[in-house]
Each structure stands twice: as C-alpha cells, then as structure tokens.
Amino acid sequence: MKIRFTYFLFTVIIFFLFVCCRNIQLINGTYSGKQDSHVFVFSTDSTFKYEHHAMWYSESFGIWRNIGNSIYLNSINQIDKLPIEYSKVANKTDSSSVININVNSQGKPQKDYVCLPIINGDIAHFFYAMERGSYSIESDVSIDSIYFNVTKQPFVLRGTGYKMGYDDVKTETIYPHLSLGENIDITIDIIDSLFGYKVFKNEELKIKGSNLIYKVGDKSYKLHLKK
Numbered sequence: 001m002k003i004r005f006t007y008f009l010f011t012v013i014i015f016f017l018f019v020c021c022r023n024i025q026l027i028n029g030t031y032s033g034k035q036d037s038h039v040f041v042f043s044t045d046s047t048f049k050y051e052h053h054a055m056w057y058s059e060s061f062g063i064w065r066n067i068g069n070s071i072y073l074n075s076i077n078q079i080d081k082l083p084i085e086y087s088k089v090a091n092k093t094d095s096s097s098v099i100n101i102n103v104n105s106q107g108k109p110q111k112d113y114v115c116l117p118i119i120n121g122d123i124a125h126f127f128y129a130m131e132r133g134s135y136s137i138e139s140d141v142s143i144d145s146i147y148f149n150v151t152k153q154p155f156v157l158r159g160t161g162y163k164m165g166y167d168d169v170k171t172e173t174i175y176p177h178l179s180l181g182e183n184i185d186i187t188i189d190i191i192d193s194l195f196g197y198k199v200f201k202n203e204e205l206k207i208k209g210s211n212l213i214y215k216v217g218d219k220s221y222k223l224h225l226k227k
Contacts, residue, residue: 031223056167060198069207073200080199082171083189094181100136102187115148143178152195166195
C-alpha cells in the first residue's frame with residue numbers, strides 16, 4: 001500500500017513538473033503578431049520586454065508570471081499619469097476666470113509639449129487658444145474638475161525607423177471647484193520617460209496552444225513564437 005501511494009505521489013509530482021516546464025518552455029522567447037506590430041520578449045529570469053511599432057511607438061519592461069493558461073505582466077514603472085499642482089487666487093471680475101498653465105519640462109524645451117485641457121469631463125471649448133508649452137486661457141464656466149492630455153511633439157525616429165510619434169499621456173485629475181471670479185495657476189510636471197512607455201498593471205495574456213493572445217480594447221492579437 002505504501003509503495004502504491006509513493007508511486008502515485010511520484011506520478012503526480014512528475015505530471016506537475018512536466019506542465020510547469022512545458023509552460024516555461026512555451027513562454028520563453030520572442031512572440032509577435034502580423035507585421036511585428038506587437039512584440040514581446042520573455043526571458044527565463046521572469047522578465048519581459050515589449051515594443052509596439054505603429055504610428056505611435058511604445059515600449060515597456062517588467063516582470064511576467066505564469067498562472068494556469070495565462071501570463072500576467074507588470075511593468076517596472078507603474079506611474080502612468082503626470083503630476084499636477086494648482087493654487088486658486090481671487091479675480092477682479094465675476095464673469096470669467098483665467099487659467100494659467102505652467103509646463104515644468106525639467107530642462108527640456110517647453111514647446112515640445114502641447115497640453116489639451118479636459119474641463120468637467122469635456123474637451124475645453126477654447127482649445128483653439130492653446131499654445132505649445134506654457135500659456136493662459138480665459139474660461140466663462142465654473143470648473144469642478146480638470147485634467148490634461150499632453151502630446152509630445154515633434155515626431156521622432158524610433159524602433160524600425162518609421163517616422164513615429166508618442167501616444168498622449170494624461171495628467172492626474174484635480175478638483176478645484178473653481179467659481180467664476182477666481183483664477184487658477186496650474187503646474188504640470190513633465191516626466192519625459194512616460195512618453196512612449198506602456199504601463200502594464202497585472203495585464204493578462206492568454207495561452208492558446210503554442211500562441212499567446214494579447215487583447216487591446218476590443219481587439220485581440222495572436223502572437224506567434226519566432227523561430
């Protein structure tokens with residue numbers, strides 16, 4: 001009886017080792033989809049590298065772990081929003097407010113960044129008055145919330161050599177509850193390394209046979225192991 005139990009236990013251990021080793025063997029290597037638009041490189045030390053080659057270039061580095069038929073990804077950098085600070089000051093009129101936007105580009109040219117305000121959940125109606133870098137605009141609506149979509153320009157040569165830009169980076173959202181007759185001074189702290197960096201927060205990739213399935217929004221991409 002003891003021998004049978006020992007044999008059974010040994011069989012179970014071998015089975016799980018086979019499954020685990022099979023997954024590790026499967027995952028290690030470079031996976032990419034059609035036209036190499038999404039590329040993942042998985043290493044035996046549980047680290048990964050990601051690159052996205054399209055009109056907007058992005059990359060990421062982090063840790064992967066295998067649980068069942070899924071791979072979970074976590075980037076080294078988990079910050080995905082630019083810090084924003086503000087202070088309110090009194091105005092001499094009660095019919096409008098002035099928004100002063102200061103771009104703290106930390107030694108890089110301010111004009112490389114365009115900040116589009118999203119006020120009360122909508123794109124500001126005065127976006128035509130935007131300028132590169134720091135600028136001021138006048139608002140005739142009270143402001144409960146505001147954040148910015150920050151675009152980095154001009155285009156740069158990256159990755160495969162195409163002329164590509166970076167996807168926008170959002171700022172944190174502030175809730176100043178600004179009434180007409182108040183001005184607000186806003187400072188956006190630029191973290192340049194966030195442009196072109198994809199943040200994975202426990203992102204799941206499905207294992208389907210010898211392929212990986214990477215879902216972005218409503219689209220799914222089948223990634224094949226490169227030989």
